[in-house]
Structure formats: structure tokens, C-alpha cells
Amino acid sequence: MSGPTVPAPTTTTAGRARKLINGRIASLFLILALAIGITAAVNPRFLGGSGLTDLLIGSAVIGILAVGLTPVVIARHIDLSIASTTGLSAYVTLSIVVPNGWGLWQSFAIGAGIGLLVGTVNGLLVAGLNIPSLVVTLGTLSIVRGILYFYSDAGRFTPDVIPPSLIAMGLDTILDIPIIFWITLGFALFAAWWMRYTPVGRDLYAIGSNPPAAQLVGINIFQRTLLAFMWSGLMAGIAGVLYIGQFAFVDASAFINQELAVVTAVVVGGVNIFGGSGTIIGALLGALLIRVIAGGLVAVGVDPFWQQAVNGVLLITAIGLDRILALRSQAKIQRIREDRVEEQSWRE
Amino acid sequence: MTGLLMRGADKPKSVRRFTWDVTIYLILAAVLLVGFAINPEFGTAFNFSAILANMGEIMLIAMPMTLLIISGEIDLSVASIVGLSGVVFGYTYYFGGVPIAVAAALGILTGALCGALNGFLVAKLALGSLAVTIATLALFRGFATAILGNESVAEYPEAWTNFGYDTIGTSFIPRTFPLIVTFILLFAVLAHLTSFGRRVYGIGQNVEAARFAAISVTTYKWILFILTGTMSGVAGIVYTLRFSTAQWDNAIGLELAVISVVLLGGVSIFGGIGSIWGVVGAALLFGTLEALFNLQGISPNVFTVVTGVLLISAVVIPVALRRLNQAREFREGAKTRIPVDSSTGSRPKEPSGGS
């Protein structure tokens, strides 16, 4: 190497920044283990018997929704319609499957179709017309739920009519892990792969990280954003089918008002609400964590009514943490610029 | 985006505003006519009383929300503040044993404090109002749940509950009506006839220019959040008295209706544009539609579809019309608008989106 090679003074900090990101996953694991440990220490019943299985069953639906929402948030958008879509998928799927005497596979196909439909509408409105995703999905949140109320006409599905294969899915385990959690885990791994290894995933990170630059390098923002919303819709559709398995009871209010729990899971899981960074696995861990905290609060004798307030605090803390990290790196750049002026005045 | 039907930069502003507000009131008139035509109960005093009463809380919150959205921010936590202030009101009155007037004041104060917290996080810490108020939406509702749990407080002095749902004398005008009209007038003056209002519009149109115009943006935003919180607190008391119930899930989802009404009233989601009169028209339109649906025997749950469609179309229609206008201007030749210069030149405000 010839010429004056200035050792990049930032490399170590860079390494640190990178470690911080990976550290986020590690620390999530740590917090998760800690939360489980403390709770179990205070109340041994928390892990005893079917405690852990219940925990995983309870995380499956929120988990898969978090897996769906993550690419959307990474691309600097939000999808608030997912809980309504989950309810719609659960109810409509049963309303078709039950009279026809169909089973598991048909249920997933129908659920997926419903989810994809809602996701496509969201995506077209957001990406096609450049309308803030918050407004669009706040709108579709109520439209989808309203359609569900209209369609259900105060009807309900109870365990005696729900196909046994769906109920079994919600009860059975493989290797001590509930089947519905395996399904969530499968989709999570698939999403983690495509977010890391395919151009679609990488483009979503780029779009969220620096939208004007993404446009400049020729990324098809319309198509990628649409795909993200379709994925989110698809996961919400699948979540609806998992919901049937978990609760074995579905009416028009199924999973109502749960969208914020999913947003909390995603943000607590290290996905930056302002886009550009985060991982699928982190979001899944986030879903587990808020579930553990919810269960833990009950186990240590805290009024379960505090749970939502705790979620709110978690969410604000996570957002604030992202902000602080961003400010730190800004401050560092500022210091570099100050050095520059110092040096110049010294030169003169 | 002010003008629904035209975006000619050379049209005096008054003409463009006129168009938008009139459009809203024309639609309102049309809905009223349809109502009279298809349902005999629609024209009754009772129905109008119900419309005015039902619109109360939405109107109260939509007023400060209009200013807040014009300034370029948003507050999604208002419905949770309604719930929390109602719970504080009911709890302190029933379990705390304080005089009811003090309890009401505490409820409103709670709203102001919630708004102050939002304002602190958004204006001082620069956290982004969407993210912050999604979080405080959960937080404030969580506090409401934590305070009252599954219980509800349903016993209030008759004089107070009458205020919530009775009418003035033998007329069809709800007792809350004068209060609401007062607030509408106050906010209309604040928005359109004061220096404060002028500066709020400025902040929403161009924050940087606002700083150069010596406007303290942080303070203004903070004030707007506190106003929104306080008015949500007032709405929380009204709501509690109207239904004679304070419980944790009061007014859940109301933020959607409020924001729909504000955007439908011609306020731009991107800030800087809108008027109180447009929003008042939109609120009346919204309430009338809801009443009509009710009378036709359609479940209020289904009405949420209308809410959602109104919300989306309130944003889609101006955007779509502007696209059409731009396309037309483009066809008419680029001569109409020339970039001003190279160095400070006009940045394209809207990425052409996607491919």
C-alpha cells in the first residue's frame, strides 16, 4: 500500500456499533432469561407443569404477527390493520371450512388468501398513492373490523363445531414445543432468511435507512413496499388460523385492539420504529418477552390490569433508546467536525 | 391540498378555501336531504338532539387536534386520555370522596398532564409524534385499567348526569351544546384570528422558515399537545356523564373518528393547511351519517367501515386530484412553472414514488 494511509479512526467505534446491534439480540435473550428466572424464583409454578408450553402457545399469534410487521417497520412504515385482519381471517376461514367439513390445509389456504388480499390493498394505497401508512392502515383497521361485524352478524364459532384438526393444532406439541409455535418459528426462520439473503429484503432495509438514496440507486420502491405489506397481510391471515387453534372460539371481536401489542413486541425486539434496522428474530424474541412479562406480573402477584401500562412504558423506553443511540452517533460526527475546525485554525 | 377541486397557485387563497368548505357543507346538505327522504324518524327533534350529543366529544377533541395536525404533529392517544380522565373523575369522586366538581377538575387536569407528557416527548425529546402517541395510547389506557380494573363507577348526582344527556328545557338542544359551541368559537378565533394561529400554520408549512421567523417551535408544539390533552380531558368528563359510567374502556377507538373528521374537514395530514369550519362541517357530516345508519337499523360496529373509508378517502382524494392536476399541467406545457434557480432551486417535494 502506497500513499499516506490514514488509519480510519472510527473503525473501533464502528465495531462497537455493530456489536450493539448484535448485542441487542444477545441482551434480549439475557433479559428474557432474567425475566423468566426471576418470575420462576418468586413463583415456581410459573415454569412448572405446562407453564412453558402455555407461554409458547400464548406467543405464537403475536409472534407470527411480529414476523409479518417487521419488514414493514424496517421499510419505515407501519401496519395497524393486522389485528383486524387476524380476526377476519379466523372468522371467515371457519365460516367456509365448517360447512364444507374441510380441515387444516384448506383453512391455511383460505386464511392466507384473506390476509394477502388485505395486505395488497394496504400496499397499493400506501405505495401507489404515497399516503402515510399510518392513515391507510388506521382506516383499514376499522374497515376490516366493520366488514367482519357485518359478515358475522353476531355469529360465533364454539369448540364443538370447529374442525378437530384445528383444535389439535392448538393443543399438541412436537418435542415439547406446541405445533402452533413451530409454525410461527418456521415462518420466522423463512423471513429471517429472505430479509438477509434476498434483494427484496435488502432493498427494504435500504428504503427504510435512506429513502431518497434508495430512489437514486434505482430501487423499485413501489414494488418492494407493496411486497412488505403483502407479507404483513399474509402473516396476519395465517395468524388468524393459529388463533382458531389457540382459543377454539371465534366471534367478530376476535383479537380486537391487539395491534399495539404487536407493535410493542416488534419495537422492544430491537426493530427501529423509524426504519432501517432490526431483525426478524429480535422481533420474535420481543413477542416472547412481552408475553413473559405479562405472565410474570401475574405470577408475582401484580394486578394483571397493569399489563397494558407496562407495555406502554416498554414501548416508550424502546423508542427512546433508539433515539439516544442515534443522537450518540450524531454527537460523534459533530466531534469529528470540531476536530476539523480546530486543526484548520492550528494550521494557520 | 386546500382546494379539493383546484390547486391553481394563482387562485386567491380565499377562493380555494371556499371551495373545500362549501363542498363539505354541500355533502352534509345532501345527506340531510336523503335522511329526510328515506326515514320519517330522521327529521325529528329527538334525532337532531342525538346527533348533536353524539358529536360532542369528537367535536371537543377535533378542535385542538385540527391545530395540532396543522402544526405537523398528531396525537393518537386522545381516546385513551378520554378514558383515563373519566376514570380519574369517577374514581376520585366515588372512592376518593372528593366533591364532584373537584373530581371533574382532577379529570381535566389529568388530561392536561397527559398532553404535557406527549408534548415533552415529542417537542423536547424530538421523538416523533406517531411513535410517541402510539406508545402513550397504550400507556394511558393502561393507567385507566390499572386504576379501575373491571369495575365501573356509575353513580353521579342527577344534576351532573342530566348535564350529560338531558336537553335544555323542552328544546331538542342538549345541555352540553352551549359548552361545545363555546369551544368551537374559541378555537375558530384561536386558529384564524390570532397571532398564535398564524404561527401554528407557519410551523406546519415550513418548520425551518418558522425558526427564521423567530417562532419558538418547541413551545408552540408543547402548548398544542397540552391543549389537545386538556380538551380530551373535558371530553372524558362529558363522555362519563353522558353514559353515566366511568370505566377503563370508555371511548376506545375514538381517536380514529376524531382524526377521520379532522382530515375529512380538509386538514392536510402533512400539516400547514386546514380550517376549523371545514372540520366542524366534517364532524356534523360524520354525526349525521352515523345517526342515519342507526335509524336504518345498521349496527354501529358496521359504521366503523364508513369511518375507515372516510379517513382514507379524505387523504386519497386530494392526493389523487393533485396528481390529475399535475398531469394536466404537464400536458399543457412546462412553461407554467419554471424552477426558480439552480442553487436554491425547488426541491421535488414529492418523490414520484416507486418505479
Next chain:
Amino acid sequence: MAAGKASGEILLVRNANKRFGGVQALKDAKLTLRDGEIHALLGENGAGKSTLVKVLAGVHRLDSGTVELNGKPFIQGSPRAAMEQGITVIYQEPSLFPDLSLAENVFISRLPRKGVAITWAQTRDETKKLFDELGVDLNPERLARGLSIADQQVVEIAKALSLDASVILMDEPTAALTSSEVARLMSVMRKLAERGKCVVFVSHRLDEVFAVCSEVTVMRDGETVAESPIDKTSISEVIKWMVGRELKEMFPKVDAKVGATALEVKSLNSASEFKDVSLHVKKGEIVALAGLVGSGRSEVARAIFGVDPYDSGEVILNGQKLPPKRPKTSVARGLALVPEDRRQQGLFMISSVARNVAMEMLNRLSKLGFITNKQEINLTQKWQEKLQIKYSDPRAPVESLSGGNQQKSVLAKWLATDPDVLIVDEPTRGIDVATKAEVHRLLSQSAADGKAVLMISSELPEVLGMADRIYVMHEGRLTAEMARNEATQEKIMFAATGEKVAVAGKKR
């Protein structure tokens, strides 16, 4: 002299013309580039070099003229197409993806794949190879967030190499670098030239230009005024080319009675922007703050006014200390700032002319905070007459006005406050000649009325024609102060480019 095995011509710009509104940014400009050379493109601010660079970057399209790249016509008007044809522009502050790794930034949207899956190891190794070729030690796997500007530029250069660009334009790349970073960038530039690339270096730092470049093209007022091998010319000749226009414009400067000091700035410091700035302006005086764009002039103005903070020093207005970061107080005490960028900083574009003009007068017009449209319109009409602002209706949005009338609206807004000290930042940028003269007349009149005027300007004729006294800034510091009768274009330019020796040489 610089390395490079110059051979054939690679890029030819001929008879290039480009107009923006009333301003002719390029006038029959030409540029000839050969491979393996490092070519300096010089000129004052507004000479047309940025416009030319933007045409080559695919941002702008020429009104007329030809651009030929490798013997074929260059397809204009698309940044992506420009990149694909082999022209890459490295901007002063590149726009990377902060959340992505350096390797991914280099290969963004063209990541190497095997089947559908991206091969990260290959991406990393190829990036490492590019960094090694450029002789820089950067970890391809670190995130771009927090990267110094110098390193960001290197990433962009690596990207250009990976795209096999034949022409690499660098738009004032050294303005934000430390001297060791500049040295590294120069070595990178030489390596690029050795590989047969053509590097275009746009800079105001003439010492750097003479240290690294082999050819120089000088532009002035949109025209190409000189082309020369670097060893056939000198710094002072280049400066003469840059400023060598005849001063034929007439300036309506009237003599005003100079009074007491109205504004005094005592060793103002802002860590990252400027250092030890002391200046004063007297009543009735027009004082120019000259220098190149980016030298810290606007930052000083913003700090004085209070929009930006400063670290130390003081601002004294009419004998009273002005508190920092309090624009409201500044305005109340009689200070006005007409900012640099009227669209982004000076005006609320979709608001009416009347709203804009009355914005600073709200407190004085209103009673108990109440204000009506009529009050605003009356005020606006009064100032319309004084300033000859042309509009159809005071309620028309200010964006419907021409650039010159927009600028007059901003001036009206601030003159309405009857300030004692008026700071104007690039008051005539991008407006037509006739309006320019009117703005100059207004400034002159303001001084005659006893106001102190501090005028920031990059246009030397304007500075020489209008100012009673001239300060020159270079890289955050004041480098010269001269009276009207001792100032020349060359002297200002020498001080503005930091060529101290020459200035000293000319000072008798």
C-alpha cells in the same frame, strides 16, 4: 506534477446552454476530458460549474448543446442512466445507507448472488479488494452509520470503481476534510488516474488543485473562459481568469451618513462552524461579508440572529448584549435576517403574500393577540408600493410570485419591522437583472435611512459595487478586511481562497 497516462478524449461538452428562470447558468460552455487525467474545474460560486456537474450527473438536462461520452451521445436527465454510462459523482457529503454495511453500500442493488441468495462473503471480499486498491483501511462489514465524511467518500469511490466508471466527478470533496484526510483523498485520486480513470476535481482550494491536477478548466458567468495544462499556469493567473470580468454593472450606491456602531460581534466561536469572528457594522454603512459558499458566512449570520447556538463570544446590538439562541429577542431589539434560501427559510410558500409579509409584525399589528386578514393586507399593500412587489392579489400564495418578487416579499417582511440592523444573506441570488437592481437600490436606501446593513454575498461585483467595507471569510475565519477604495476582485478572491501570501504581496 500529477500522475496519469493521458491519452484519448473521453468526454466532450460543447456549446452547453442551460437557463433557470431568468438566470443563464450555462452559456456555450465547453469541457474536454481525457482518460488518466485529474482535471480541475474552477470558478466562483455561480460560475456554472455546479450546473455542469449536475448535467453530467443526470440531474439536469441541457437546453441546447452536446455531451459526447466515449464517442457516443450521452443520455441526459437520469442519475441512474449517468451511472450506467460510466459517470459517477462524489458529492461533498455523500448519501449512504447508515444502517447497511460498507460492503452492502458499495454493491447496493447489485449484490452478488448465487441463485436467489446473496453471497455475503463474496460481497465482503470484493469490497475489501476495492478498498485495498484505493489504499484505505476500512472494515467492509462495519455499518455506515457514524462514518466520517472522508470515509463515506471513499465508499462512494469504491462504488464507482465497482461500477467501472470512466469519469469520476468530485464536487468540492475536500471542503469538509482534515488535512490528513485530504492527503489520503489525493493519493486515491492519483491511483484512479493511474488506472486510466478521468477524475474531475471541483474545488476552491487552489493549493490542492495545483498539487494534484494535470489540467484546469475555468468557468465564469456560465462560460468556459480558460483551459490549460496546470504546469502552464499559476495561481494568480487562475484567479484572474475566475474574476476577470469587466465591472460594467451600475450600482445605485448612495453615500450615507455613517453613525455609531449598531452591531458588534466580538470573537464569536462555534466549534464546528467558525472561529474567532469579530466584526462591526455602523449605522448608515453597508458592510459585505464575502467569501465562498461554505466558508461559514451564513453560519455566523445565523448565530448572530440566534437561530443557531454559538460557543463563546458576544453579540452587541446598539450597545446592549444580545442573548444567544433568542431570535425573538433579536427581532424585538431591532435585528433582521433575510436568510440565504428564501424558499426553505424565508417564506411559507403556500401561504398568501399578506400572511408572509405580516409574519414579523403580528405582535405589533395585533391587539391582545387578535389579528385580521385586513390588517395584514393593509400592511402588505403599503409595502407593495414601497418595494414595487408585483402580485395579482395579496391573498395569492407567495409561491405564485416570481423569484424576484418572492425575494422582495421577504425584504418587505423584515423592513416592515423597521430594524436597526439588517443582515441579508445572498440577497440577489437567482433573481433577474432588473429586480436585482431594485434590491440593490433598496439596500442602499436602507443604509441612507440610517440602518446598518450586513450583506453576505458571493458575487464580487455586488460586493464591490455596494459595500462601504468588506470582510472576507475563508474556512470559518475572517481572513481580510478592506475599505471600498482598496478592494479589488483579485484581492477578495485571494483572501477567500486562503492564499495569504499573495494578499500580503499586494498590500504595498
